Amino acid sequence: MTSETETTPAAPGGRALSAPLMGHEAEPTLFDLSVSGRSAASFRTTELPAWSAEELLPAELLAGEAARLPEVSERDLVAHFTRLTHRQYSVDLGAYPLGSCTMKYNPKVCDEAASARHFAAVHPAAPASCTQGWLEVLVELEEMLCAITGMSAATLQPAAGAAGELTGLLLMRRYHEERGEERHRVIIPDSAHGTNPASVTLGGYEVTTVGTNERGGVDLEGLRAALDTDVAGIMLTNPNTLGLFEEDIVEIAAAVHEVGGLLYYDGANLNAILGVVRPGDMGFDIVHLNLHKTFATPHGGGGPGAGPVAVSERLVEYLPGPRPVRLPEGGFGWARPSRSIGRLHSWHGNALVLLRAWTYLRLHGADGLRQVAEIAVLNANWMKERLRESYDIAYDRTVMHECVLSAKSLDDETGLRALDVAKRLLELGFHSPTVYFPLIVKEALMIEPTETESPQTLAALAEALELIASEARAAGSSESARGAPRTTPVRRVDEARAARHLVATYDQRSG
Amino acid sequence: MTSETETTPAAPGGRALSAPLMGHEAEPTLFDLSVSGRSAASFRTTELPAWSAEELLPAELLAGEAARLPEVSERDLVAHFTRLTHRQYSVDLGAYPLGSCTMKYNPKVCDEAASARHFAAVHPAAPASCTQGWLEVLVELEEMLCAITGMSAATLQPAAGAAGELTGLLLMRRYHEERGEERHRVIIPDSAHGTNPASVTLGGYEVTTVGTNERGGVDLEGLRAALDTDVAGIMLTNPNTLGLFEEDIVEIAAAVHEVGGLLYYDGANLNAILGVVRPGDMGFDIVHLNLHKTFATPHGGGGPGAGPVAVSERLVEYLPGPRPVRLPEGGFGWARPSRSIGRLHSWHGNALVLLRAWTYLRLHGADGLRQVAEIAVLNANWMKERLRESYDIAYDRTVMHECVLSAKSLDDETGLRALDVAKRLLELGFHSPTVYFPLIVKEALMIEPTETESPQTLAALAEALELIASEARAAGSSESARGAPRTTPVRRVDEARAARHLVATYDQRSG
């Protein structure tokens, strides 16, 4: 009756104290629940000869014993993971106004589509004759993404935004190489998301940072100064991570193109401009999309996502392959672009995520997407105006889908920092906004309500944020929020300690 | 922006304060979240003429407006009901040792079976040519239930145990009527579940109660005294609701049969004797089974269940119809017993529940079921022995699948009642046992661990129950438990108030 450590008795799987419904204890790990000899698995009857391992494989390669895994009953497995879900916030529980993350409602019909056997049980190497439905979905999705972005073709392989970025940079590299040019630098605004510079490095380029002007846009002079024929291109998010539309985008595009550079569009914020303006029309050459943001495929606690990359005509032949295509004779098949940079994914990308996005797009059509953008932007602007008295506004103009506020004054006046606001907000029933990003705004609080939150939810969120500010100001101190969160399963977590004493597996636990 | 009451603004659907993860506020009702004009529904495109209601139906029958229902977004609908689930205990969160209820783990594969389109999307009136798979499942299930109970045939129509009881009593009535006998009384032990006497009344009989002897069984002398030719039969649960096997069952059966009465077996406790002894072999004529107990179909927060009734040979022709049968020419069809008491259900019973039970039975087979009984009984006896020092044991002998303890001494010593034990146990991470039942045991605590709880869970539950007793005894008072539960979303609920000021709908709320 002992757990796998053989020192302490196994933990009781049926005790629910870690479910916040019941109490506030820590949930034991699956390893703590393990009892030697217990099991849940069973298998198909195969009627095959019961050859031993030794008969099948070279003895010297056989492990003495199977890899140590927890041994639990199906009942305890269910109880454990169900309790874990009760310890987890999610969109389905309430608003998730994380700026830059577009945590909108994830329609259930998309989940159901992705769990249908006729899509989910298809082997990726099955011949095209067995996957016509899948290929049609992928081709249609590509076509829709091109229509939305104003591009000519797209690859669906990248598994997330960052993978899309790297893909885009390799396309950029190939483009210049094909023209016999060697360029070494890629320009990135200082407001950019961290994946952009990281991708640039992995793409084999050097990062040149340009600043932000007083209206929150790219410093056009600074950009011009940085531009020369060593510049392979620029990566922009538009609206940018301040939630602001780059008013000078036409001039930026012209300037970059003038030196022979390409414009890369980080589509993480595409939600704001669906049906309003297309990256292609703004002059972009390469666009990655975060389907797990704009097109509502769920984030899964950190993934999977999907980061298709769409390109303008002159880059189509470099796209990764094989690509799903319409065949001239009817039906669908695979084709490799003639000058493809090569494969990016073990198979065809995160197909079931792509299917979810296809479903979402078919549910919306052109008019639906335009409304998505309008209401997302309406919500963000309402929020910004509503919170004007309580927080600083980083750049005070009409925002797009999100607004960046700052707790800077609040901090100066009361010592209440953005992190405290975030933790206190948890107690008031909301996930917190993104904090301390973008890096160029001190004590940033980046709020992205998304279009799926109602005016009532917006008002309640605003009230909660106002309360946090007003109680600190009334007390002249940050005390009210410092102890937060008090109502959550665990109190404020010591992040530094985790890095100092790294324990990243159960086996690294000391006792 | 006002809720349907038009007086207060609508509640925010995206605030998660009612999720125990975040806080402890009450969850607004769906009506509070409603905003006039909001909607979630959409429908198939039919291309039918858009006739108006007036063109289709008599004007005088048309409602002025559609029935008032909440108007919410899909997002708020999801958030609301997801938060409600976080306010709900369930087997999947932890142990549920409710005596008499057999709250064992409900295998997920059974749920999946019941959600497959090829079973779930079948119309009940589809001709047998379209439902051969279903009919085979039902026939096989009937055969397995007969094998388990030692009976000749069964009806699967009753939707729950109580419906099965009433069915059984109508069968009993028909049996006597067919023999030209008028009998008026049915005997029930004083330990019986409340549905038994209620069913007897609905079956048109009078209840005669017999007492319980000092070993917790039927008082054989009392029974004999009550028996005469006015007795239509006896209803017994065996093991009874004290968790005890009726040692005198052979004598009881003989005595009842001697006066021409029938023996009805309330199968709610069948879990204890699977593969050990069959009701038919004990002399029973009619057996109802609670598939939602013994065969692990989930309880659904109060239902659905399924209460098939199996009978001995002499009652087969009275069974409700139509019944699914094997056809002599092969395949499956429907047949009505010649002297059927008639239909009991709008269709064929709770078919998807029956499918779950079929699945459970096929997973187990004979040896599996026997082990279920063995371990269920082992667990209950272990619990009883373990708690011997802390609580009274109602009847001190080997129990079957559950044990009835009592807080009587504890109450006398400290004022701690069974209800207090129950509420305090919630704080310690367990659902409480059944309290105050059976009625013949004062301050009853009826614990049914079931076979799916591990020894570790048993030990933790026992420890919690011991702690409750010992802290009361140490303090000499019930204080520790009186305030319980303190950790749950709501504190101890005032049940009397609900009955005094009945508010059973939102519209009965005053303001």
Add this chain to the structure above:
Amino acid sequence: MRAPFVPHTEAEVAEMLTFLGLASLDELFATVPAAVRLAGGLSLPDHMSEADVTDRLFELGERNKPVGRSLVCFAGAGAYDHEVPAVVRSLASRSEFVTAYTPYQPEVSQGVLQAIFEYQTMVARLSGLEIANGSLYDGAASLMEGVNLAVAATGNSRVLLSAGVNPRWREVLATFSHGPGHEIVELPLVQGRTDFSAAAGEPAGAVVVGFPNFLGCLDDMAGARQLADATGARLVVCYDPVASGLLKSPGSLGADVAVGEGQPLGVALSFGGPYLGLFSCRSRDVRRLPGRLVGETLDSEGTLSYVTTLRAREQDIRREKASSNVCTNQTLMAVTAAIQLGWLGPAGLREVALGSARAARYAREALLGIEGVEAATEAATFREFALRLPVEAEVAIERLAEEGYLAGVSVREGYEGTDLEGTLLVATTERRTRQEIDGFAASLEKAVR
């Protein structure tokens, strides 16, 4: 083999036996008289692995024809192919709803309790009555309980039952009436509508009528109410909850008790179950209400809470004097219905009703255009109608099934010897398209030639 969901290892079993001072598991059953103990073990098919069972289920499922594109559903008779969105399935299958017991410990059961409270409110509103319970087994069970309530409330066991009430439900009522001994008097149909004049005079306990009735027709509710008043009976109305999206509610038409089948409110066809019985009544009868009822209350700190209430009606307290023997009900289906109704909203429910009625009108016209096909009733119908065909309904149903249409339900039991016997009852929902109806009509035309 080890039972698949028993966690105990052999070592653990041994340890527990030692604690109990027993040598074997068999000893646990020593109190079972040897004479009746099972010798050889149960005679059951061998246990199978999950994978093997799943294979077998797949095989069996392939022998069913679910409704859908390859079997377009025109069958109804109380079970309808309505739209159910993914969100309803997703929420209703959350394991906290699925694997909870009856909410006996309210402090940890607010989720189910509140959902039932919301369900009760919605059903009360749909029915136009003040009180609704937390569900009964199905429509037939609700009818039975409704009649029991009426009889108990009036002290009169004479039941005036319209022949327009679902014949299956009438049979269930008859079956269960053997116990209490209700006297059931049938009110005949004339052209699809109940003839209430047939039962004038004598006092009665219940008048029972369908609205719409089994044939889809709309009975004269004023007549029904008058009969109830004249006989001192409670008026029990069997209604289709979808109709409340368009038609006046039973309550507003005079019902004292409204009973119905809740399947159309988000529950899958499920080969007939689990469905849910809708039950509502006026406040004055609340203490005779069968089944579970959730009410509002406060906790010890004054927080709004929910709890099952008026328990004194229930069998676990009142035993033989309870108003009903119902214990386990259909809570999960009630929760499902609450979610579905929340998804629909008033506009959605209206669209379901209107769409169903439109499809019925279109289908009726298309089918009556076939030579030899005649209307079986003249009265206005809501979304269901009976046709007289040149062949027996069962024959048409078999033939049409091969063409990909579930043509309807045959009218036979409960109508033996009437001019309705052998007719085909066709039902539509908002899911039926013009193309499907046209295809159905074309196939029926061939089938009856």
Add this chain to the structure above:
Amino acid sequence: MRAPFVPHTEAEVAEMLTFLGLASLDELFATVPAAVRLAGGLSLPDHMSEADVTDRLFELGERNKPVGRSLVCFAGAGAYDHEVPAVVRSLASRSEFVTAYTPYQPEVSQGVLQAIFEYQTMVARLSGLEIANGSLYDGAASLMEGVNLAVAATGNSRVLLSAGVNPRWREVLATFSHGPGHEIVELPLVQGRTDFSAAAGEPAGAVVVGFPNFLGCLDDMAGARQLADATGARLVVCYDPVASGLLKSPGSLGADVAVGEGQPLGVALSFGGPYLGLFSCRSRDVRRLPGRLVGETLDSEGTLSYVTTLRAREQDIRREKASSNVCTNQTLMAVTAAIQLGWLGPAGLREVALGSARAARYAREALLGIEGVEAATEAATFREFALRLPVEAEVAIERLAEEGYLAGVSVREGYEGTDLEGTLLVATTERRTRQEIDGFAASLEKAVR
């Protein structure tokens, strides 16, 4: 039309615009230069209702052939048809796991954090290394990151890459190597096993080998380790996690970095994704670990808690100096794998491995019994093997698909010009039965005649 998931009523929109002092929604986009604003609206298919989309999906789905009884799966190459029980699907689809973001607020994210911590532990154990991250995109991405780690750790960008590594992964590695500019040197195969002698001499950053390799063969791991030692390289092993149920772990065979495709651990075939990249390494390399890492810590009251840690490696902090650009990963698949591994336990994983190997042996013997069918490699294989057929592999695959068998995967890209080109790679899992294999062999015999 209103966008289906936008809650705002028109009245609400108007009220909000008033609050903002705007006259129309268009004004919100005033900052978008008129010159680039979209005039006519997007050119997209019209919106559809959920029901219509579902119908369309059904139609499209019917044009796919899922593996199962009507297409028995013998394809592998990194994607395997293993048993996944209902419980895994049920738990992994809980909406708290599905709809959460990356756990940035640990106080309300302990569920996902703890699940990842458990996943990390299990992957570390399977791989025999100390540290595992919280997942990468897929096997190919893990390989790419593994090579990047090795190169960064050694300062040497020469990569000795076995031709036995999955050719798709090799291609992905090549694609991404254009950026950092790794020099990739291929180690050829001899009879299905890597010839490590080919690359002696010069120092290198990474030695990369598959175990088992793409052809199912078991490479000489001692040779691989020796080569790594001789060249000063990190040894990167691409492994099949299922093999760890039977075979020695990569770590115990000398790997410094173990990368793999996690799909066999409970993830549906999914037409190739989302899968998950397994990644583990030795503690000394933890600060170069790509992707997310969860660690243990305490909250302000000393309660054990989990949190993402060593954030300084990550792009959101370190930007261009990060060890990788990965942000979104495959957490939900990692959670799925943790549940599946919990279901399996050591005995179950062993049974999966053993069952797969047994089926491979049986299938290999059966198929080699067919005239004209030859083994493409001689080395011992685990659960996958290549056959030379009298016809091209693609032809056989097409023909067999019509007979109900997914015969395997053709060996072509990555093996152009070798004797392996055009062979058929056949894979088995513990789900393949004798009957299925016999049927497959019989059909193949016909197909190659």
